[in-house]
Amino acid sequence: MATLADRLDHLLGRKTADALADAFGMTTVEDLLRHYPHRYATQGAELGDSKPLEGQHITIIAHVEKADEVRMKSRPGTRLAVVLVSDRHKIDVTFFNPHKVKYNIKPGVRGMFSGTVKYFRDKWSLAHPSYVILPEPRDAEIGGAAPARGRVRGAGALAGLARSAQSGDGIDMSIFDRALIPMYPATRDVESWTVMRCVRQVLDQLDTVDEPLPEEVRREHGLIGLDEALRSVHLPDTKEEVARARDRLRFDEAAALQLVMARRRHDVQVRTAPRCPRRGGGLADEFDRRLPFELTAGQKSVAEEISADLAREHPMNRLLQGEVGSGKTIVALRAMLQVIDAGHQCVLLAPTEVLAAQHARSLTTMLGDLAAAGELGAHELATRVTLVTGSMTAARKRQALLDAVSGDAGIVIGTHALIQEGVDFFDLGLVVIDEQHRFGVQQRDALRGRGRDGAAPHVLVMTATPIPRTIAMTVLGDLEVSTLRELPRGRSPIVSRVVPAKVHPAWVDRAWERIGEEVAEGRQAYVVCSRIGDGDADEDAVPGVFELEPEPAGGGKGKQKPPETKSVLQQYEELAAGPLRDLRVGLLHGRLPADEKDATMRDFGAGNIDVLVCTTVVEVGVDVPNATVMVIVDADRFGVSQLHQLRGRVGRGGHQGLCLLVTETKPGTPTMARLESVAGTTDGFALAQLDLQLRREGDVLGVAQSGTVSTLRLLSLVDDVEVISAAQRFARSVTEDDPDLTRHPGLARMVTAALDAEKVEYLEKS
Missing domain, CATH: 3.40.50.300 (P-loop containing nucleotide triphosphate hydrolases)
Incomplete structure (x- = not known):
């Protein structure tokens, strides 16, 4: 028998295990069983009474009712016009190379056909689908004996199935008697049929899987057990079984993500940071007194949240998001002045030199003589604003770095050059990161360790690209979120x-x-x-x-060029x-x-x-x-x-x-x-949701985290807001009492199993 932790080479042999490891990074039984089918072939019942969508990929098992070679009207040559019967449906299929397929596609044969739906004059069909000819179901066999069959024939994407069936370790063709046949993400070297065979082999040996989720959580959300879910998702009898299995496994993914985020949040809360309470009569008050305009209600509310965070002895970790032009910079500047009043320095990290220089000019202008420390005519409370970029002359950069390490500069502005070795600070209390999505996680994290005497600086992350709630909960789940929605007075919509x-x-x-x-x-x-x-x-x-853009029907030759x-x-x-x-x-x-x-x-x-x-x-x-x-x-x-x-x-x-x-x-x-x-x-939040729907979560998670494709298998950041919210509540309740999951080994294992191991390491490191 086998457990989820067992190595695949012990169960499948080294050759097959090595192929799975090379193609998908699988090494254990759980890795394989978490490689879920991405769709299921059916005996036709999935079509129901409605028509499939144009461009939809369908895979069905059907009998050939007709197969006639007919002459084409628009060009020389012939085609094979086929009528398939599947469940209660008749499907038209066309093959454009009849001389290659007519000896296989004959009336009476049973096969699996896989292709893309195309419509012509309100009638849909499949054009030149992949196929494999299957034996008849075993219940149709005489005396229960398997019918003699020669070479299994197939073509296109399903040719691999035919080859697998022919090989010595070929797949058991009886699986095609099932109502639902799992179809797996595959590669050129490891085809769906190889994965299917390996999964069946492992499931036949698998012990009952231990349950990592507490019973009350499963009962609250109506979730089946993990053992049932893993078996049902691979070998279901009904679509209802698939739905229940996916619901459970989807929650596993959401919980795994949220457990990582909750552990990060806990790690931040146990660190110490310099306490920077608001000080009356200081630089911040003097700046506010000079403001030529009144802050919006939103700016005041967010400023109070940030001010309260800065006064605590644990590091602030807050995201400030707002519409373009909503006044985030003035909020960040007021926070920096509060930190300077407490005797600490601030860093403003910008993604480009143009933006860094722009920030240096605008902050210096807004502060006036409050930014002229050490100069003639400076205010008695003044600080200094210093710019550090990679392209500065050696002399200017040397002076800027001296300002930073001596503490003469209360505000140091720069690009990633601030993260490099040799850039030190006297007493860093606050890091402000503008347009956080433009920085890699390691770059953002590099400044967190620059506080004095082991203290972690407070972190304020800003973005003018509003983030949908699901992204904020998954990618940025360790951050508190503040939002500015209103524009300053007098500004007209674009x-x-x-x-x-x-x-x-x-x-x-x-x-x-x-x-x-x-x-x-x-x-x-x-x-x-x-x-x-x-x-x-x-x-x-x-x-x-x-x-x-998609090519028009009957489009031209060759690959379309941008x-x-x-x-x-x-x-x-x-x-x-x-x-x-x-x-x-x-x-x-x-x-x-x-x-x-x-x-x-x-x-x-x-x-x-x-x-x-x-x-x-x-x-x-x-x-x-x-x-x-x-x-x-x-x-x-x-x-x-x-x-x-x-x-x-x-x-x-x-x-x-x-x-x-x-x-x-x-x-x-x-x-x-x-x-x-x-x-x-001009609603940036509505556009952010549209962007998420268009790009889907793979790109969004990639941009926000590591630049790699998302490892989410079933969870959708577009559709599964409620699942992610429930998982977040569960994860935070667990990590409050057991942040390292030492008393929840099943959950700890689930984190690495439900998510890609490298992504988990990356998230935890960030």
Whole structure:
């Protein structure tokens, strides 16, 4: 007999175990049994009375009723027109190479057919599906003896099943007598049928599986036991069994994630941090007294939460999320001043040099003589703001590092250069991380160990990309979340429009005219492009968001190529010599030297440049209140959240903002629908949910954590909010009394079994 902890090579042999380990990282019985079927083939009953969706992949077992070779009307040659009978359905199937299949696909034979649903004149069919010819069910055999069968025949994706059945260790074909046949995620080297055979072999030897979840938790959520779930998900008799098994195993995944998060939260709570209570009559009070505007109700409420966190002896670990332009920076600055009043330093970590320099300028401007410590005319309470970037001259960097290590600088602003060896601080009390999703976890974590005498600094993470609740609970489950929803008084919502360049080329000309009209009124504009130049290694290129439109029916030959896009260099030259030749046009992208980038941004901020043609270096943090128009070229190359971030650069003053999304995409396509959704709302939280639905959780978890594909197998961050919430409550209740899960070994094992081992290690390390 076998247990979940047993090694696969002891049960399956070294050759098979090595193949599973190479393909999927499986080494134990539990690894294999947690590799769930991603769909089930049926005897046709799954089709029910409704029609399948266009593009849906279905796998059915059916008998061939007809198989006629007919001449094609639109081109030379013949096709094999087949009618399958499955359950109570008749399905039309076409094979375009009849000479290869007509000897296998004959009336009366029984087979498994797998393909994609296509519609023609409101009737659906399968075109050239994969197939394997199966023996008749055993209950149809005479005298119970297996019918003699020769070579098992198959083609396409199911050819592997035929090969497996023919091999000496082939799969038991009786599994195809079942109502539901499991179909597994596979690779070229380890096909679904190999996994199926291994799973059946292991289940035949498996002891009853110990139950890691408390009985009361299972009863509360109506969950079956783990033993039943693992057996039912692989060899179910009904779809109801599949649903119950998946519900249980889905909760396991959610609980595993939340246990990791709860342990991280506990680890933070047991650390010590410098207590930084609000001090009357200090720098923070003086700054508040000078504010030329009143904070919004949301800013005041969030500021009180942060202030209370800073006053405690355990490190704050808080996420501050808010709409573009909602005033997060002023909230963060007030928190930094509270920490400085308590005698400690602050770090502001930005993802780009452009943004770091922008923060240094804006904070220095807001503080005025309160940021001029050591200078003539400085206020008696003044501190110093210091910028540290990788491209600074040696002399400037040496002075900046001296300011940091001596404590002369109360606020140190920089990029990842602050994380490097040799950057030390006198007494670090608060780390503010702007646009946290732009940093790797290790980068963010590096500053947490820089506190004095072993103390951990408080951490405030900011993002203008609103995070759906499920993402916050899973990826950022150890953080307290504060949200700013309202915009400061006097700021108008941004108007956005899609400009379909292919359908209405004149609208593009009108976009350039619109920029000219705004400049004539004394305002400024951005033109944003998706890449720098003609090379493939553009550091500002937009990664991983472009999706090809589906080819039209009967589409052309070969693989579809992405449409040509306009580089920022090409766009700059065309505009400066063409429709904007009478305006002052500037250029900004990531390959420019740091001092040139900084000078360009200074000129744009001072109004010396009318139109800035740029890449996504202006995506976050850049604040030029006089800019009112943004034209995003090749907008289909950007993701939903990125478009929302970019357009937040305009309309930051008292004038209406306008964002024009120029695209060559055809109307009626999914990409055009995505752009129209962005143009239709300025609600960043609604767009974040749309982004999650479009990208699904693999990308989102990857971006937020490690850049790898999500290891979630059944849990959906889109659909399973209630499951994740229930698992979070359960995990926190367990870790309050047993943070290391020493009294819950089953739960500890479940964490590593339900999730990929490397992901668990990564989450815990972060």
